[in-house]
Amino acid sequence: MRYWLVKSEPDVFNFADQMALGPHGAEWHGIRNYQARNNMRLMAVGDLAFFYHSNIGKEIVGICEVVGTSHPDSTTDDPRWDCADIRGIRPMPVPVTLQMCKTDPRLSGMVLVNNTRLSVQPVAPDEWAVICQMGGLRE
DNA sequence: GCCAACGTTGGC
DNA sequence: GCCAACGTTGGC
16 A cells, blocks of 8 residues: 655646546546656555645645556557546645645655656655644544 | 756757 | 757746
8 A cells, every 4th residue: 555646737637626527536647757657557546645736736635546557548649658547535624735845854755845846756654644634634 | 937857859 | 878959847
């Protein structure tokens, strides 16, 4: 069981859009970066992921669950690109901002803080717990 | 809108 | 295989 963080620009696809897809979710398509793709290939059903709004908001706004493992990206014929399937689970009671993550010394090693450009990234279990707490969730 | 930090492409 | 040029992401 792993933890992840996925980024989306909320004016293109936000967490409400993700929740609106329902319990079966949808593929997390459009990823054209090897590192991000490799992370998606590691996703297992039942893994959890934070949903992060990049550019606008710059905050973790919800929690998702992996419901399907890696398969070819339906939005391209290029065989290099795969994606996993994801559904929305619940919004964060309190969005956790990038600023909060940068400020908290317990999160100083987070990929979100140190590698701004990676759009699908792993989250360490202790980081997951800290952010859930900050976001008003008991986890 | 700018630009830093990366990633990718393609010539050699 | 190196590296310059270019493209993209995403914070500010």
